Amino acid sequence: MLSPFTFGRTVRGAMFTDREQASAKLRSNFENRINTTLISPRRWGKSSLVEKVATQVNGKKIKVVQLDLFAVKNEEDFYSLLSRSVLKATAGKVNEWMETGKKFLKQINPTFSVGIDPTQDFEIKMSWEELQKNYKEVLHLPEKIAKEKDIDIILCIDEFQNIASFEDPDLFQKRLRSEWQHHERTTYCLYGSKQHMLMELFEKQSMPFYKFGEIMYLPKIEEKYWIKFIVSGFERTNKSITEELASQIARTVSCHPYYVQQLAHLTWINTSKKATVEIITQSADDLLNQNAILYYKETEDFSSTQLNFLKAVASNAEELSSKETISRFNLGTSANVSKIKETLQTKEVIDIQMGKVEFIDPAYELWFKKNVMKINLPNKP
Numbered sequence: 607m608l609s610p611f612t613f614g615r616t617v618r619g620a621m622f623t624d625r626e627q628a629s630a631k632l633r634s635n636f637e638n639r640i641n642t643t644l645i646s647p648r649r650w651g652k653s654s655l656v657e658k659v660a661t662q663v664n665g666k667k668i669k670v671v672q673l674d675l676f677a678v679k680n681e682e683d684f685y686s687l688l689s690r691s692v693l694k695a696t697a698g699k700v701n702e703w704m705e706t707g708k709k710f711l712k713q714i715n716p717t718f719s720v721g722i723d724p725t726q727d728f729e730i731k732m733s734w735e736e737l738q739k740n741y742k743e744v745l746h747l748p749e750k751i752a753k754e755k756d757i758d759i760i761l762c763i764d765e766f767q768n769i770a771s772f773e774d775p776d777l778f779q780k781r782l783r784s785e786w787q788h789h790e791r792t793t794y795c796l797y798g799s800k801q802h803m804l805m806e807l808f809e810k811q812s813m814p815f816y817k818f819g820e821i822m823y824l825p826k827i828e829e830k831y832w833i834k835f836i837v838s839g840f841e842r843t844n845k846s847i848t849e850e851l852a853s854q855i856a857r858t859v860s861c862h863p864y865y866v867q868q869l870a871h872l873t874w875i876n877t878s879k880k881a882t883v884e885i886i887t888q889s890a891d892d893l894l895n896q897n898a899i900l901y902y903k904e905t906e907d908f909s910s911t912q913l914n915f916l917k918a919v920a921s922n923a924e925e926l927s928s929k930e931t932i933s934r935f936n937l938g939t940s941a942n943v944s945k946i947k948e949t950l951q952t953k954e955v956i957d958i959q960m961g962k963v964e965f966i967d968p969a970y971e972l973w974f975k976k977n978v979m980k981i982n983l984p985n986k987p
């Protein structure tokens with residue numbers, strides 16, 4: 607029997623839980639042509655959510671085009687991925703892809719070549735010289751196709767923050783923004799795994815993408831959904847877990863979607879029929895052990911005051927820059943504390959939610975408490 611839990615890839619169907627409000631909101635934005643930026647800490651479920659809503663709205667009148675900038679290192683790659691994906695998603699056959707490409711990329715005049723599977727695959731080559739002069743043709747490609755076909759195109763771009771590492775990121779962002787803002791039939795959904803970088807791109811007044819559209823902050827999935835999800839996953843596969851223990855799984859990793867799935871999976875693997883507290887504790891240890899090398903490395907890179915600061919956070923110290931906390935944890939000065947906060951936020955180790963400093967990675971926090979602070983963790987919820 608396959609595990610009813612999964613992590614490390616986008617989830618759908620029975621593996622996907624909750625997100626009703628966020629799905630409805632994103633769907634409505636797609637249908638009403640509202641550009642959206644989706645922001646959350648790592649692995650909270652952005653890509654899964656976009657995929658889900660994309661499947662819901664994709665049809666005759668709306669075509670969703672999904673790009674992932676994961677491997678895109680420069681402007682040239684960006685243009686070629688964009689044209690290829692838009693052509694492929696909006697036309698039925700290779701011939702039509704090429705014809706449309708030739709028609710709307712006249713100045714650039716790309717060359718097309720058919721890939722291994724001629725019904726599915728084609729490559730598009732554009733000279734960098736022409737692109738520099740005529741990049742607007744590529745940026746307008748989706749809009750032109752949408753208008754011609756009388757459809758709406760939703761362009762979803764994952765790992766969007768990668769554009770910040772292109773050669774001249776400011777110029778490139780200005781180019782995108784100044785063309786995209788005139789599009790009527792193309793709607794943009796931008797997201798990525800580096801929360802801090804995305805916030806810089808979209809929240810800073812001085813940046814080209816400031817107020818480009820709606821910023822949606824994806825919340826965590828609440829415990830009550832996890833309980834149902836975990837209990838039914840066990841039941842479907844002829845094992846059982848009580849609601850209390852399912853809740854313990856969710857709470858151990860602070861309802862972090864990726865880790866809840868990972869811990870639920872390990873518990874499921876370690877359970878032959880009925881889950882117990884001991885099995886969950888053992889599985890949580892397994893989870894930390896699997897990640898230990900990574901955590902050691904991460905910890906080695908911190909300065910001693912940064913470590914002290916994290917100890918204060920892990921101890922739930924109130925008022926991190928108060929005199930008392932500073933002297934108890936040996937944090938130097940309050941200016942020092944602000945600097946540490948900023949650095950650890952940029953490194954995406956901590957996040958500040960409504961004024962409260964939290965570890966972004968709840969499993970790292972557990973490991974940190976256990977190995978750096980030597981706190982024995984309680985077994986019972």
Ligand SMILES: Nc1ncnc2c1ncn2[C@@H]1O[C@H](COP(=O)(O)OP(=O)(O)OP(=O)(O)O)[C@@H](O)[C@H]1O
Binds near residue numbers: 622624
């Ligand atoms: N709606 C959901 N229901 C159940 N599990 C989910 C859900 N969303 C995410 N997860 C869990 O979290 C993991 C990460 O999801 P996903 O890749 O969609 O997140 P992400 O925010 O795009 O991550 P990254 O920041 O790394 O790009 C999934 O593999 C799955 O285990």
Ligand SMILES: [Mg+2]
Binds near residue numbers: 652653654764799
């Ligand atoms: Mg993602």
